[in-house]
Amino acid sequence: MAFSLLVKHELRLLWREPGTKVLMGVMLLLLLISTWSGAVYFTEKQQQHEDATTMARALWEQQGDKNPHSAAHYGTHAFLPVTLLAVFDPGTQPFTGVSLFLEAHRQNFAVYSPVEDRSSLSRFGQLTPTFIFTFLFPLFIIFLGYRSVIAERENGMLRLLLSQGVRMKHILTGKAAALWILVSGFFLLFALIGLIVLLVSGSEATYFLRYALMMAGWLLYFGIFIHLSVWVSAKAGSQAQALVLLLGFWVLSTLFVPRLIAAAADQVHPVPDTVSFQQAVQRQLSEGIDGHNPLSEHTRAFEDSVLAAHGVTNPADLPFNLGGLMLQVSEEFEKEVFDYHMARISLIHEQQLNLFKLSAIVSPAALVRLFSMGMAGTDMAAFNHFRDQAEAFRIELMRELNEDLMIYAVGDRAQGYTAGVELFSQNITFExxxxxxxxxxxxxxxxGLLLLLWSGLSFGLLLTASRTTEV
Structure with missing residues (x-):
């Protein structure tokens, strides 16, 4: 019997199963609902992002006449950009803050995470395409494939096929191919809907590439369960045993291992609490220039060095405002301190992530989630990229304000100097x-390569079963 006939025969058997159409209908309905709700959420958040950005800029420019350093403490906000690919995989965005308050002398943590407005129950199982792909699609594949070989062994069809000269290798790969066609055809139908969403939104070319790689990653993930389902069905002693073994692997790989490794990572590489972090920062800040304390040891030493360099003894004789210079030097020193401690936090997160990656050895679910979030630009690395740019913007904004103070708050204008909309409207804008x-x-x-390896190894396992499967 030709291989193509085996595949067609298996496809007919799968399609005749009443549960196949029901499961596909339920899956498609859930995917459409999750995509639609995600698109609505994205549209709302995008509008909120634009409104908040516009309002923050307007408040900055119209804050009234004041000393530039007072404006620095008045501060402004940077808002986490919304990505359309978050519709398919929101990643860590529901848990990270969406706004950074930017002010003088300090780096702030992000605030107002979306999950703060949700119940604890809704945080556990948010209905998104990624949730469906990670947890429900493998179950869909398992219920389609766990009977594929064992059922034909029990009814004698397997022995009959082998007696007609059909090789076991072709039987197993034919069943896997039929599952591949059914699952990938159904999945690509959804992928086409997502592609239309991207086209309608006028997304940049890079989004299409990210989306294509994300979909390819999920297909490899599904392939792992396809190969394992047929392999277990070939090796199990009964249908019940095959189902239990496959469900056990599903529980282990999608639920147990990722959560166990995540909990272990928190214990092995604990993140300092907020109080400890602030205390460590303040200790190091006390060792440098304080732009608000002219009597501190480091501030006096810096002032003396500046006066000596310009050959004067009175700050009023300097051609610039010494206070503005000290504020900027203080800002740069404080940035170094905050950068050091924030880098330590980032290193701990990276160590936790590296430990979590170990779960990919027995959990393709953990691996595909990392890959999918990376492609969607919704993981912690993407958030840190935003945070770093916001911090660079903060420092540049403080520099503009302090330089205005240095240049114009001199001589008779030094006392009570203020700036207004003519300065604030020219300040840089965060983009x-x-x-x-x-x-x-x-x-x-x-x-991506590890996902490919997982899929290849599972297929290799399937091929080995052709030599050891009992009839």
């Missing part, structure tokens, strides 16, 4: 620049 395509492709190439 987020996403990472280049080559940066994130390089970063997540290993994840």
């Amino acid at each position: 987020y620049e996403p990472p280049r395509a080559v940066e994130w492709i390089t970063k997540y190439l290993t994840h």
Whole structure:
């Protein structure tokens, strides 16, 4: 019997199963609902992002006449950009804050995460395409494939096929191919809907590439369960045993291992609490120039060095405002301190992530989630990229304000100097620049290759079953 006939025969058997159409209908309905709700959420958040950005800029420019350093403490906000691919995989965005308050002398943590407005129950199982792909699609594949070989062994069809000269290898790969066609055809129908969403939204070319890689990653993930379902069906002693073994692997790989490794990562690499973090920062800040305390040891030493360099003894004789210079020097020193401690936090997160990656050895679900979030630009690396740019903007904004104070608050204007809309309207505006395509492709190439390896190993396991399967 030709291989193509085996595949067609298996497809007919799968399609005749009443449960196949029911499961596909339920899956399609859930995917459409999740995509529609995600698109609505994206539209609302995008509008909120635009409104908040416009309002923050207007408040900054219209804050009234005041000392530039008072304006620095008045501060402004940077808002986390909304990505359309978050419709398919929101990643960590529901848990990270969406707004950074930017002010003088300090780096603030993001605030107002979306999950703060939800109940604890809704946080557990948010209905998104990623949730469906990670947890429900494998179950769909398992229920389609767990009977594929064992049922034919029990009814004698397997022995009959082998007696007619059909090789076991072709039987197993034919059943896997039929599952591949059914699952990928159904999945690509959804992928086409997502592609239409991207086209209608007028997304940039890089989004299409990210989306294509994300969909390819999910197909590899589904392939792992396809191969394992047929392999277990060939090796199990009964249909019940095959189902139990496959469901056990599903529980282990999608639920147990990722949560166990995440909990272990928190214990092995704990993140300092807020109080400890602030205390460590304040200790180091006390060792440098304080732009608000002219009597501190470091501030006096800096002032003496500046006066000596310009050959004067009175700050009023300097051609610039010494206070503005000290504020800027203090800002740069404080940035170094905050950068150091924030880098330590980022290192701990990276160590936790590296430990979590170990779960990919027995959990393709953990691996595909990391890859999918990376492609969607919704993981912690993407958030840190935004945070770093917001911090660079904060420092540049403080520099503009302090330089205005240095240049214009001199002589008779030094006392009670104020600036107004003519300065604030010319200050730089925060514009987020996403990472280049080559940066994130390089970063997540290993994840994609590991998914490919997982799929290849599971297929190799299926091929070995052709030599050891009992009839």
